[in-house]
Amino acid sequence: MLTDKPAFKQRPFDEDGVSCIACHSIQDVNRRGIGGYVMGEPALLVKEDGTRLLEGVTDQQILDNVNDHRRAMMRPLLKSPEFCGACHKSQVPKELNDYKFLRAFMVADELQMSSFSKESPHPFYVRDRETCNTCHMKPEAAPKFDVSAKNGTIKSHRWAAGNTAIPFYYKFTEQLDAVTKFLESDVMGVDIFAVRRRPVGTDKEEFIAPLNRSSYKIGRGDTLTADVVITNKNLGHSFPPELRDFYEAHIQFTVSEAATGRVLFQSGFIKPDGFLDESAHNYKTYLVMADGTFNDKHHIWKTRVIAQNNQVGSGRSDVARYRFPVPKDAGDALKITAQLRYRRFTKVFSDYAMGKSVDFPVVTMATAEYTMKVGENEAQAPVKGAMPEWRRWNNYGIALFDNRQFALAAEVFARVADLDETYRPMALTNRALALIEIDRWDDASRLIDAALELNPTLARALFQRARIRRQRGQLADAESDIRRVLEAFPRDRLSLQQLGELSKIKRDFAAARDAFERILQIDPEDAGSHYNLMLIYRKLGLNDQARAEAKIFADLKDDPGALPLASEFLRRHPEMKGESVPFHVHDLLKGQPEVASSEDR
Known part of the structure; x- marks a missing residue:
């Protein structure tokens, strides 16, 4: 039941749980999330003739009929990301908030668009295929005599991921250890990559990067x-x-x-009262209610707009900037430490939900340290296993790109192209992407041509060439490139979108319809596809379908009237405003994020 006043003493759901048979009875999913699945008749054994047995089945019968048990429990759907997406994709529907559709999260779609799915050419890196299962259900040693074991292992059903709260609160030590181990297993990385030095008495900056591979000098007062x-x-x-x-x-x-070890400056620490330092560089969503106040207790039915939604996408990077002076009384060397830390939940929410103060664990997922001398610093030699220089530069370029510093990103990607021959076609494409964002289409075109000369089948470059050709009005050539991409990546929603738009331009509405309907087979709530199908159905005389699409689109589209609510919220919360801007600097003397000027960008 939705309530502002949860009951704390009586928690009958503590005795509930999801049994094996609940998940293993699911027969189909609708790709909309929020429990969008169809359950079949539960069974512990299924005979070859389809007879389903549940009541009265003993453990011994299962052991004696492993194939029948496997037939009851397993089907290809359960190994697919779409199965996990039945719950790991969510929305707030109009029936819940009496307002409109609001997307909550779409992890399954993020995986489908990542490099791990092998269904998209657009990520910055090419990775081996992974699914939810291969990441969160890794093999573990099987107990003795487990008849389901293969090569002495079974798939872990702990689903170790990010939930530290439940095992901590209920003292499930093994589960907490498994989750913590997963969070610490190199899934995220931190790199103190560069320093900008402004010597005392001047406005000029020296850019030093990579920091630990450079020789430089710093002085007190810098x-x-x-x-x-x-x-x-x-x-x-x-x-x-x-x-x-x-x-x-x-x-x-x-x-x-x-x-x-004397701390000179810090940001992002947990305060003595258990709350996070307000100036922390964070990855959070700020929800705003209809009255303009902060929805910090997860009353999702009250949310009207999202004022900030910070994240780091799969295979992508972010950059956090910290400004500080070298103190006059500093010792001979400074130690810089950066840690990515994670806690479930915020202190506000956990105190509210538990009805008392509970200090849930904070996990340090990644750490970087660097010691610089006050005076001369020599470049350090790479250690064995260190990340290659080209990849460090590339991650920095991706971070600049995602922070909308496109000109700087283009410069960095040019350096990446020089550093690594194998990655060069991708680096040239990266640079072209950045230049397109600042309307340097001709320069981008030359880079894409160079990338395709090195790798004629690089779908990522073909897609960008299609964009360039479309911008120039070369529509047939653009469509040819898009169709080549779709031959390799038939479920790439961005290419299907481009094909649909190109088909609309040449008034091939049947082809356009097919393209946008294929997108909806991947994501039934793609607002752009519903909008385009509304227009296309009208052109095809399918007025009933057009009206249905118009109704769906009206619910899915963003509400422009809610944007001023977000702006006003951020104006009244300067500690959040800085974090909502892609490029900002944490001034450790002032303690608040400082939004960069247009010149700095």
């Missing part, structure tokens, strides 16, 4: 700005996933004296 790159290395979805409004992921950044 102003330093550290660029910390946070990379989603091995997750097939965004970080943090799902309910970012009450999860808490942030960067803890500390500058201390190397010799004494």
Whole structure:
């Protein structure tokens, strides 16, 4: 029941749970999430003739009829991301909020668009195929005499991911250890990549990167700005996933004296009262209610607009910037530490939900440290197993791109192309992407031509060439490129979208209809496809279908009237306003994020 006053003493749901047979009885899903599945008649054994047996089946019968049990429990659907997406995709429907459709999260779609799915050419890196199962159901040693074991292992059903709260609260030690181990298993990365040095008495900055591979000098009184790159290395979805409004992921950044450990500056720390420092660089969603107040207790039925939705996409990066002076009384060396930390839940929500103060664990997922001398610093040699320089630069370029610093990103991607021959076609495409964003289409075209000369089948470059050709009015050539991409990636929704638009332009409405309907087979709630199908059905004289699509689109589309609500909310919350801007600097003297000027961008 939806309530502002949850009951704390009586928790009958503590005795409930999802049994094996609940998930293993699911026969189909509708790809809309929020429990969009069809359950069949539960069974523990299914005979070859289809007879389903449940009541009265003993453990011994299951052991004696493993094939019948497997037939009852397993089907291809259960190994697909779409199966997991039945719950790991969510929305707030109009029936719940008496307002309109609001997307909550779409982890299954993020995986489908990631490199791990092998269904999209657009990610910055090419990875081996992974599914939800291969990541969250890794093989583990089987108990003795387990007849379902293969090569001495079974698939773990702990689904270790990000939920530290439940095993901590109920003292499920093994589960908490498994979740913590997963969070610490190199799924995310932190790199203190660069420093901008402004010597005392001047406005000129020296850019030093990569920091630990450079020789440079700093002095007392200099102003330093550290660029910390946070990379989603091995997750097939965004970080943090799902309910970012009450999860808490942030960067803890500390500058201390190397010799004494005395903390000089810090940001993103947990305060003595258990709450997070307000100036922390964080990955959160800020929900705003109809009266303009902060919805910090996850009353999703009251949400009207999202004021911020920070995340790091799969295979992508972010950059957190910290400005601080070198103190006059600093020791001979400074130690810089950056940590990505994660807590489920926010202190506000956990205190509210539990009815008392509970300090849920904070997991450090990734750490980077660097010690710089006050004076001369020599370049450090790479250690064995260190990330290659080209990849560090590339992650930095991706972070700049996602922070909308396109000109700087283009410069960085040019360096990447020089550093690694194998990745060069991708790096050239990366640079073209950045230049397209600042309307340098001709320069981008030359880069794409160079990329395709090196790798004529690079679908990512073919897609960008199609965009360039469409912009130039070369529609037939653009369509040819898109169809080549779709031959390799038939479920790429961006290419299907382009094909639909090109078909509309040449008034081939049947082909356009097919393209947009194929997108809806992947994501039934793609607003753009519903809008286009509304127009296309009208052209085809299918007026009933057009009206149905118009109704769906009206519910799915963003409400422009809600945008001022978000703007006013951020104006009244300066501690959140800075985090909502892609490029900002945390001034450790002032303690608040500082939005960059247009010149800095």
